[in-house]
Amino acid sequence: xxxxxxxxxxxxxxxxxxxxxxxxxxxxxxxxxxxxxxxxxxxxxxxxxxxxxxxxxxxxxxxxxxxxxxxxxxxxxxxxxxxxxxxxxxxxxxxxx
Numbered sequence: 001x002x003x004x005x006x007x008x009x010x011x012x013x014x015x016x017x018x019x020x021x022x023x024x025x026x027x028x029x030x031x032x033x034x035x036x037x038x039x040x041x042x043x044x045x046x047x048x049x050x051x052x053x054x055x056x057x058x059x060x061x062x063x064x065x066x067x068x069x070x071x072x073x074x075x076x077x078x079x080x081x082x083x084x085x086x087x088x089x090x091x092x093x094x095x096x097x
Contacts, residue, residue, distance in 0.1 A: 005062040006031040037090045060085040
């Protein structure tokens with residue numbers, strides 16, 4: 001599964017301890033765009049640990065895989081997880097902004 005993602009800002013890495021286990025978490029403020037460049041969604045995208053070095057502001061084709069959540073409270077819920085970012089040059093018309 002692929003989507004056009006514009007990363008506006010990568011938020012600071014957060015970390016802590018819960019139930020004696022160390023955790024880290026990072027997310028990014030993003031726009032999802034359609035093929036015409038129009039914004040279709042605005043939200044926060046979790047950045048997996050393996051993708052943290054690649055996640056920078058810009059426009060990308062984001063690739064996702066389905067995986068069972070590793071969070072204890074999620075009950076092994078199947079969720080999409082970002083697995084790849086490829087730079088993408090989107091042409092945004094004035095009407096699409």
